[in-house]
Amino acid sequence: MQLTRSELYNRVCEAPLSRLAPEFGLTGTALAAICRQHEIPYPGSGYWTRKSLGIAAELPALPDGIDAIIEITPVTPKPREKKASATETDKRLKAKPVAKTRRLEHHPLLVGAEEHLRKSRTAKDGEFLRPYKRILPDVISSEGSLSRALSIANHLYVALDRVGYRVHIAPAGEDHHRIHIKEQEIERKDRKYGRYHSGSIWGPDRPTIVYIDTVPIGLAVTEMTERVTMRYLNGEYYREDSKLVRSMKAWQLTHSWTTEQDMPSGRFRIVAYSPKRGVDWTLSWQDTESEPLIGVIPQIAETLRASSDKLRVLMKAEEEAEAKRKKEREEEWERYERREDERKIAQAFKESQQQLAEIIESWGKAMLVERFFNHVEDRLVEAAEEQRQFLEERVKLARRMMGSIDPLQFLKNWRAPGDRYQSKYGEFPRPPAAGRSDE
Numbered sequence: 001m002q003l004t005r006s007e008l009y010n011r012v013c014e015a016p017l018s019r020l021a022p023e024f025g026l027t028g029t030a031l032a033a034i035c036r037q038h039e040i041p042y043p044g045s046g047y048w049t050r051k052s053l054g055i056a057a058e059l060p061a062l063p064d065g066i067d068a069i070i071e072i073t074p075v076t077p078k079p080r081e082k083k084a085s086a087t088e089t090d091k092r093l094k095a096k097p098v099a100k101t102r103r104l105e106h107h108p109l110l111v112g113a114e115e116h117l118r119k120s121r122t123a124k125d126g127e128f129l130r131p132y133k134r135i136l137p138d139v140i141s142s143e144g145s146l147s148r149a150l151s152i153a154n155h156l157y158v159a160l161d162r163v164g165y166r167v168h169i170a171p172a173g174e175d176h177h178r179i180h181i182k183e184q185e186i187e188r189k190d191r192k193y194g195r196y197h198s199g200s201i202w203g204p205d206r207p208t209i210v211y212i213d214t215v216p217i218g219l220a221v222t223e224m225t226e227r228v229t230m231r232y233l234n235g236e237y238y239r240e241d242s243k244l245v246r247s248m249k250a251w252q253l254t255h256s257w258t259t260e261q262d263m264p265s266g267r268f269r270i271v272a273y274s275p276k277r278g279v280d281w282t283l284s285w286q287d288t289e290s291e292p293l294i295g296v297i298p299q300i301a302e303t304l305r306a307s308s309d310k311l312r313v314l315m316k317a318e319e320e321a322e323a324k325r326k327k328e329r330e331e332e333w334e335r336y337e338r339r340e341d342e343r344k345i346a347q348a349f350k351e352s353q354q355q356l357a358e359i360i361e362s363w364g365k366a367m368l369v370e371r372f373f374n375h376v377e378d379r380l381v382e383a384a385e386e387q388r389q390f391l392e393e394r395v396k397l398a399r400r401m402m403g404s405i406d407p408l409q410f411l412k413n414w415r416a417p418g419d420r421y422q423s424k425y426g427e428f429p430r431p432p433a434a435g436r437s438d439e
Contacts, residue, residue, distance in 0.1 A: 001072045005038055008070055009062045012042040018164030025074025028164045038070055039063050045166045045211040046174075052214050107157040109167055109208075113137050114150055120202075126239070126263050127194075128223070130202040135169060138178065138208040140201060140222040142264040152268055153221045155294050159301045160210050167210045167219065176216060176275035178207040179282070185224035185265055193225060193262040207275045212308035215315070218275040224286060225262040232257050239263070268293050272304055274311060278318040281311055341424050348420040359410045366405035373399060 001024060003011070011020060012035060018028040026034075035042050041060035050057040116136055120129040120143075128142055141149035157167040170176040183193070183201060193199045207218040229240040233256045238245050240258060269286035270293060285300055287293045373395060380391055 001074075003070050003072065005040060005065065005067050005070060006062065008035070008038070009040050012040065013059050016045070016048050016164070017042060024072050026072070027075070027162075029162055030075065034070065034072065038068070039065060044168060046168065046171065046209075049211055049214045049216075105158055107154050107161065107167070109137055109157055109169070110150060110154055113139070114146065117141070117146060117150075118143065124237070127199070128201050128264060134205040136204050137169065138204050138218075138220040140181065140183070140203065140220070141268075142223055142266075145223050145264065145266050145268075148266075149221055149223060149268060152270070152293055152297075155297050156219065156221070156270060156300065159297050160304070163301060163305070165210050165212055165301075165304075167208060169204075170206045170209045170216075170275065172206070174209075174216075175277070176207055176209060176218070177277055178203060178218060178220070178275065179273050181220050181222050181271055183222055183225050184262060185226050185267060185269075185286070188227070191262065192227070192260055197261070209275060210304070212305055212311075215308040215311050216275055217304055217308075217311070218271075218273045220271040220273070222269055222271065223264045224267050224269050226265040226267075227260055228263050229258050230261045230263075232259065237261070270300060272300070272307075274314065276315055276318060278322060279311070279314050281314055283307065338425060344421045345417070345423060348417040352415060352417045352420060356414055359414055363405070363407055363410050366402070366410075369402050370405050 012031075014020070016028075017031050017035075021028045021031040024031060032042065034040075041062065043057075043059060047057045047059070113136060116133045117129055117131050117139065119133070120131050123130055123143070126142055126144075128140060129146065137153060139149050139153050160167055181203065184191070191197065193201065208220065209216050210219055211217075230237040231240050231245050231253070233245070233248075233253070237259075245253075267287040269284055272283045274281040283303065285293060285296055376391075376395055380388055380395070383391060
């Protein structure tokens with residue numbers, strides 16, 4: 001089959017690679033490789049999830065380039081050979097040279113991750129790395145075990161990618177959160193990680209997510225801790241079973257003492273969880289003596305696929321419960337707002353009534369002043385001519401100093417209840433009349 005570069009871009013923007021690839025006789029991984037070879041971007045699982053939920057999502061733009069013809073050759077499965085007898089098999093194995101082991105591909109999410117993880121804040125020997133970068137794959141490890149941690153993460157991510165489930169770091173706009181990952185290999189009531197048993201373990205700001213169809217699942221790879229005896233020696237803590245402590249004489253340990261701490265063990269755990277708030281769902285797998293963690297990764301991928309239906313039901317139930325809680329919060333808030341409205345109405349009436357009483361009291365005092373001036377003016381008639389003009393000027397000045405005594409002016413300065421507060425739920429109620437009950 002032949003397609004131009006722009007035609008292939010249009011096709012991969014219409015459907016997920018896992019659904020489109022069988023039309024070309026390819027796997028999703030093979031079609032993705034062709035797209036990368038010709039610099040054709042394709043939407044990830046997050047885009048199809050948002051689209052299925054009716055959320056706006058942008059398609060990646062096609063970079064400028066020559067619109068070349070791309071030849072797509074279907075992959076034809078090889079016919080099965082007949083089962084050979086044991087003798088023929090032995091001859092074939094002896095004659096056939098041993099094939100080189102195929103190198104595992106490097107997942108793009110882990111490209112450059114090791115450098116950033118090793119660029120860490122100061123960590124004591126054996127403690128977990130604490131990188132400066134906050135947006136990284138969810139891989140927690142000590143420095144000595146980092147290579148194995150990245151190998152486990154790479155096997156897991158590639159295994160999921162091969163069956164069409166892309167692993168990525170959750171975008172900033174998605175409402176996904178990372179749960180607290182328990183690091184103890186054997187869970188205990190107390191926790192003694194760090195010198196003062198209160199050390200915090202680094203974690204990325206955003207969870208690492210894989211979508212199983214439309215269901216998001218968080219993934220974390222963490223090195224587990226074990227309870228070990230530590231010896232305080234010359235200002236530092238060393239494992240009791242370390243070569244340095246075992247090589248010392250008894251007299252050299254006279255002024256040292258021991259304590260217990262949780263230290264990275266070199267063994268790992270994979271944790272799958274729901275990144276949706278309120279959904280309590282987790283699964284975990286860890287290293288055992290009989291089988292290392294990498295050996296169960298195919299089983300992990302299958303378990304995650306089988307768990308998607310159950311997780312979808314839990315997410316839907318949480319969405320319904322959250323909608324109910326939101327409605328209850330809104331109703332409670334409205335009740336609170338109505339109580340506050342009633343309180344503010346009563347307060348406005350009280351303040352307005354108090355101000356009116358003060359105005360009436362002030363006007364009563366003003367009337368005493370008015371009577372005083374009227375009496376003074378009556379007496380001015382009897383005053384001598386040479387003093388009358390002087391006293392009249394004094395009366396005018398005194399009246400100006402006392403201000404207006406007009407009752408309408410007093411009432412103009414009064415703030416009625418409606419001027420103080422406007423009710424949010426209808427007209428401002430009238431105060432009940434004295435001596436009359438509401439009908």
